Amino acid sequence: xxxxxxxxxxxxxxxxxxxxxxxxxxxxxxxxxxxxxxxxxxxxxxxxxxxxxxxxxxxxxxxxxxxxxxxxxxxxxxxxxxxxxxxxxxxxxxxxxxxxxxxxxxxxxxxxxxxxxxxxxxxxxxxxxxxxxxxxxxxxxxxxxxxxxxxxxxxxxxxxxxxxxxxxxxxxxxxxxxxxxxxxxxxxxxxxxxxxxxxxxxxxxxxxxxxxxxxxxxxxxxxxxxxxxxxxxxxxxxxxxxxxxxxxxxxxxxxxxxxxxxxxxxxxxxxxxxxxxxxxxxxxxxxxxxxxxxxxxxxxxxxxxxxxxxxxxxxxxxxxxxxxxxxxxxxxxxxxxxxxxxxxxxxxxxxxxxxxxxxxxxxxxxxxxxxxxxxxxxxxxxxxxxxxxxxxxxxxxxxxxxxxxxxxxxxxxxxxxxxxxxxxxxxxxxxxxxxxxxxxxxxxxxxxxxxxxxxxxx
Amino acid sequence: xxxxxxxxxxxxxxxxxxxxxxxxxxxxxxxxxxxxxxxxxxxxxxxxxxxxxxxxxxxxxxxxxxxxxxxxxxxxxxxxxxxxxxxxxxxxxxxxxxxxxxxxxxxxxxxxxxxxxxxxxxxxxxxxxxxxxxxxxxxxxxxxxxxxxxxxxxxxxxxxxxxxxxxxxxxxxxxxxxxxxxxxxxxxxxxxxxxxxxxxxxxxxxxxxxxxxxxxxxxxxxxxxxxxxxxxxxxxxxxxxxxxxxxxxxxxxxxxxxxxxxxxxxxxxxxxxxx
Ligand SMILES: Nc1ncnc2c1ncn2[C@@H]1O[C@H](COP(=O)(O)OP(=O)(O)OP(=O)(O)O)[C@@H](O)[C@H]1O
Ligand SMILES: [Mg+2]
Numbered sequence: 082x083x084x085x086x087x088x089x090x091x092x093x094x095x096x097x098x099x100x101x102x103x104x105x106x107x108x109x110x111x112x113x114x115x116x117x118x119x120x121x122x123x124x125x126x127x128x129x130x131x132x133x134x135x136x137x138x139x140x141x142x143x144x145x146x147x148x149x150x151x152x153x154x155x156x157x158x159x160x161x162x163x164x165x166x167x168x169x170x171x172x173x174x175x176x177x178x179x180x181x182x183x184x185x186x187x188x189x190x191x192x193x194x195x196x197x198x199x200x201x202x203x204x205x206x207x208x209x210x211x212x213x214x215x216x217x218x219x220x221x222x223x224x225x226x227x228x229x230x231x232x233x234x235x236x237x238x239x240x241x242x243x244x245x246x247x248x249x250x251x252x253x254x255x256x257x258x259x260x261x262x263x264x265x266x267x268x269x270x271x272x273x274x275x276x277x278x279x280x281x282x283x284x285x286x287x288x289x290x291x292x293x294x295x296x297x298x299x300x301x302x303x304x305x306x307x308x309x310x311x312x313x314x315x316x317x318x319x320x321x322x323x324x325x326x327x328x329x330x331x332x333x334x335x336x337x338x339x340x341x342x343x344x345x346x347x348x349x350x351x352x353x354x355x356x357x358x359x360x361x362x363x364x365x366x367x368x369x370x371x372x373x374x375x376x377x378x379x380x381x382x383x384x385x386x387x388x389x390x391x392x393x394x395x396x397x398x399x400x401x402x403x404x405x406x407x408x409x410x411x412x413x414x415x416x417x418x419x420x421x422x423x424x425x426x427x428x429x430x431x432x433x434x435x436x437x438x439x440x441x442x443x444x445x446x447x448x449x450x451x452x453x454x455x456x457x458x459x460x461x462x463x464x465x466x467x468x469x470x471x472x473x474x475x476x477x478x479x480x481x482x483x484x485x486x487x488x489x490x491x492x493x494x495x496x497x498x499x500x501x502x503x504x505x506x507x508x509x510x511x512x513x514x515x516x517x518x519x520x521x522x523x524x525x526x527x528x529x530x531x532x533x534x535x536x537x538x539x
Numbered sequence: 540x541x542x543x544x545x546x547x548x549x550x551x552x553x554x555x556x557x558x559x560x561x562x563x564x565x566x567x568x569x570x571x572x573x574x575x576x577x578x579x580x581x582x583x584x585x586x587x588x589x590x591x592x593x594x595x596x597x598x599x600x601x602x603x604x605x606x607x608x609x610x611x612x613x614x615x616x617x618x619x620x621x622x623x624x625x626x627x628x629x630x631x632x633x634x635x636x637x638x639x640x641x642x643x644x645x646x647x648x649x650x651x652x653x654x655x656x657x658x659x660x661x662x663x664x665x666x667x668x669x670x671x672x673x674x675x676x677x678x679x680x681x682x683x684x685x686x687x688x689x690x691x692x693x694x695x696x697x698x699x700x701x702x703x704x705x706x707x708x709x710x711x712x713x714x715x716x717x718x719x720x721x722x723x724x725x726x727x728x729x730x731x732x733x734x735x736x737x738x739x740x741x742x743x744x745x746x747x748x749x750x751x752x753x754x755x756x757x758x759x760x761x762x763x764x765x766x767x768x769x770x771x772x773x774x775x776x777x778x779x780x781x782x783x784x785x786x787x788x789x790x791x792x793x794x795x796x797x798x799x800x801x802x803x804x805x806x807x808x809x810x811x812x813x814x
Contacts, residue, residue, distance in 0.1 A: 422618070423653060429674060442660060
């Protein structure tokens with residue numbers, strides 16, 4: 082049976098388990114004239130769980146391990162000289178075998194033909210054993226569980242426990258994925274830092290990752306001073322936040338405190354649409370409209386500016402992230418209890434005094450998390466920067482100059498044909514780690530700020 | 540929700556407010572006050588005087604418009620979008636709904652304490668200093684400290700919180716929070732204090748503390764209190780007004796209302812035969 086067929090059968094078993102569990106609990110309680118501890122469906126849920134989930138886990142486990150076991154078996158029966166091949170070449174060979182097994186074309190090479198036949202045999206055998214194991218397990222578990230059903234069994238509490246474990250499983254998957262990503266980034270970075278000194282990377286001011294491919298190539302010694310990139314990232318994000326925070330916060334306050342309900346129900350979705358526009362459109366807009374405008378403005382003031390600048394990218398990015406600030410702030414401001422406002426008005430406070438003194442402090446944690454979300458969006462943004470701020474790694478705090486950011490350089494490091502163990506590609510992981518640490522620090526700072534200034538309302 | 544009927548449709552007739560709604564030394568006087576929420580009328584033709592340095596209790600079944608009427612007196616109803624008011628409400632012979640009247644200044648003169656304690660999410664000190672800072676009542680930090688201490692003392696809370704003035708006001712117990720709200724109201728030294736069921740969330744001991752507080756405050760302030768407890772009305776107030784389905788049925792000295800009510804509806808209510 083194929084994976085899909087087994088899965089379907091297990092789902093059917095799940096329903097079967099549910100109904101038999103229900104039925105059995107009812108008939109048992111009727112027979113013994115004893116009140117059920119829980120509702121019949123709780124017994125149903127329990128049986129449904131036991132009749133499908135353990136079998137499903139075995140199925141998944143089997144399917145994951147299957148290919149490596151089969152591959153090892155094929156390699157083991159290959160002629161000796163083929164077994165001497167490197168791991169990469171063996172992998173290619175096995176791939177070829179698998180591909181051949183799917184096609185019906187005759188195979189001339191004896192070794193390969195044997196391998197293909199053996200492979201088909203193994204797969205078929207595995208399928209059989211798998212189906213039998215899974216179904217035997219499912220039915221055994223179901224009948225054992227059914228045997229446990231008694232009217233005094235605390236099915237409701239057991240179901241509650243199951244749900245709890247399901248939640249824990251989901252939460253741990255999310256956490257483990259994050260941890261996995263972090264560790265893989267850390268390990269690759271460590272390899273990178275074996276070739277490039279950590280301090281040279283963090284505080285070096287010269288970024289030109291091109292490496293010499295031939296010994297005699299000119300200007301091709303990679304130099305990995307990432308400081309300009311981080312400064313560029315922070316500069317552009319700063320410009321973006323300078324635009325987005327006041328505009329976003331003010332519009333949130335207007336929408337939640339001043340505007341009529343009708344205007345709000347129209348304006349809020351429109352504002353949120355800003356976040357839905359693809360960033361490449363923003364980049365286009367920045368490069369075609371905003372950047373030339375800034376350049377012309379500079380010229381009329383007697384400055385000669387390049388048409389790529391951190392300012393242009395930052396402004397457009399700021400517009401893009403307004404909804405992150407405004408939408409979250411609007412939600413938390415609206416959630417401040419009306420009693421707070423009434424209390425303040427009853428003291429003879431005006432609307433703006435009430436907003437400043439009572440509402441904003443009460444809503445601060447939510448506002449900060451909105452700003453933080455916006456900031457991480459700005460730090461991670463790539464497309465707008467490529468199009469409007471350029472690729473040149475200048476170490477500058479002047480927003481009128483062209484700069485580049487960490488994410489943009491990561492893209493340029495990894496696009497095109499690359500060796501995966503060259504310093505150039507590994508540098509991308511180091512940059513990623515740096516970015517991760519930057520946002521982590523930002524998060525910690527803002528958590529601290531919120532805890533310090535948070536003002537609880539009940 | 541109670542279905543408000545026209546005067547003619549009521550089982551028992553409410554012609555005009557019986558008892559003694561008008562007095563000589565009035566702080567507030569309302570004439571022909573109607574209040575609407577959108578299309579729905581919540582108060583019908585309310586005429587009453589509220590005496591200076593007196594406590595007046597407003598009683599009546601739920602939904603009869605007590606809170607609505609109270610909120611007219613400091614224009615808190617202005618903050619509700621579709622609420623409209625007609626008629627005259629005079630504070631010291633000045634119409635508080637006239638065009639020149641600034642509701643913000645009015646509310647500094649007519650303070651309000653709510654049913655549910657609503658301290659601001661700030662420290663105890665800042666809660667009390669809030670109004671004083673808004674209205675520039677204290678010139679210096681020392682004056683402000685004094686004002687905070689004085690207000691808390693008069694609200695009977697100072698002893699309990701003097702070591703935790705900079706802890707959040709929301710960390711206090713319900714009764715303490717309510718006294719904090721009273722302290723912050725008297726800190727701006729209003730002329731009138733409106734209280735909407737100020738003790739309905741409190742236990743008998745905290746209630747007794749607040750009732751005593753009201754009586755001592757009434758020497759200086761005019762107080763209007765909405766309450767569901769007739770004992771409370773009898774204990775603290777000099778005059779009592781009975782509301783029924785948006786109508787002001789009877790106003791009189793508290794004693795008279797409870798011992799010798801004039802109107803059948805009032806009698807039904809105070810003897811527990813309402814409905
Ligand atoms: N914001 C509002 N919008 C619309 N109708 C309202 C509003 N507030 C009160 N009402 C209506 O006005 C009437 C009087 O309400 P009000 O709150 O003044 O009653 P109350 O006497 O204070 O009742 P309770 O003793 O339960 O507090 C009720 O019918 C109520 O449904
Ligand atoms: Mg009320």
